[in-house]
Amino acid sequence: METQIIDGKALAIEYQEKIKTQVAKMNRTPTLAVILVGNDPASEIYVRHKRQVAERVGIISELFQLSPITTEEALIAFIQELNANDKVDGILVQLPLPKHINADAVIEAIDPNKDADGLTSANLGHLFVGTPNLVPCTPMACLALIKTVCPILQGKNVVIVGRSKLVGKPLSQLLLDENCTVTQAHSKTVNLKKVCREADILIVAVGKPNLITKSFVKKGTIIIDVGINRLKNKKIVGDVEFDKMIGHVSAITPVPGGVGPMTVTMLLQNTVQIAQKRQKNN
Numbered sequence: 001m002e003t004q005i006i007d008g009k010a011l012a013i014e015y016q017e018k019i020k021t022q023v024a025k026m027n028r029t030p031t032l033a034v035i036l037v038g039n040d041p042a043s044e045i046y047v048r049h050k051r052q053v054a055e056r057v058g059i060i061s062e063l064f065q066l067s068p069i070t071t072e073e074a075l076i077a078f079i080q081e082l083n084a085n086d087k088v089d090g091i092l093v094q095l096p097l098p099k100h101i102n103a104d105a106v107i108e109a110i111d112p113n114k115d116a117d118g119l120t121s122a123n124l125g126h127l128f129v130g131t132p133n134l135v136p137c138t139p140m141a142c143l144a145l146i147k148t149v150c151p152i153l154q155g156k157n158v159v160i161v162g163r164s165k166l167v168g169k170p171l172s173q174l175l176l177d178e179n180c181t182v183t184q185a186h187s188k189t190v191n192l193k194k195v196c197r198e199a200d201i202l203i204v205a206v207g208k209p210n211l212i213t214k215s216f217v218k219k220g221t222i223i224i225d226v227g228i229n230r231l232k233n234k235k236i237v238g239d240v241e242f243d244k245m246i247g248h249v250s251a252i253t254p255v256p257g258g259v260g261p262m263t264v265t266m267l268l269q270n271t272v273q274i275a276q277k278r279q280k281n282n
């Protein structure tokens, strides 16, 4: 079987061109405030990349790098200032936060109308009751990638491995809305292999290299690998044994170059959506 490698970078560039055109048509420049607490090297790389792509599409990204000993109260107070700042459209808090800060409380402090990551309970609630507003970026990225190889999703058996608020849960809702039959697997799932073998489309968002081997996957499945794992030799890999899937599955996303570039792009799409709505309301 020929396996199609789903090119997330190429799709991201297509989307970014559309975003650029939308930004050029606006009478104000969308602004994204990015908050980074501390100096975790991986987070610094992610933030730098998000800001580079923002600049490429014409979005202003302002970085606020706060000390690693910033208190939860001070961080929340800072977010409230950004909420009230008319120049700021989207607000993004780079995760993970240092252990002394409750990330849920911080996310909740973001004005849901400026919530570029779509992670506040208000925005997740909108998604779950069928009135989506700002939708989390990685799930939107996965859906866009799947549609490049499978435009009609109705009736497909989808297995999502992972049930986080960031990826698994909202993705499950997006795929239900596409009329898929969704199975959500997780760390306590019994016989994960058997569950995964039922999938027409298998999405893995766990964070464990080589969790999914060839024997977990029926022939012809579409695989979306969300995982990002840094090995001891510094190589970045996903959760799926990529090489063994070639010739066995119909399509697969690589890591890197699959879900990652599209996730960043969806963040910018959300920022433009916020800015357009604010422009209309002014």
Ligand code: NAD
Residues within 6 Å of the ligand: 138, 161, 162, 163, 164, 165, 166, 167, 168, 185, 186, 187, 188, 189, 192, 205, 206, 207, 208, 226, 227, 228, 229, 259, 260, 261, 263, 264
């Ligand atoms: P998380 O730690 O919040 O959730 C992991 C999930 O995996 C949990 O729901 C847990 O139940 C499940 N799990 C753990 N061990 C398991 C096992 N042995 N079998 C089955 N399920 C198991 O992580 P997250 O924030 O959802 O991220 C998951 C992965 O995706 C990470 O590697 C992360 O770096 C990556 N990620 C990538 C992007 C991107 O843009 N590419 C975005 C977000 C997250």
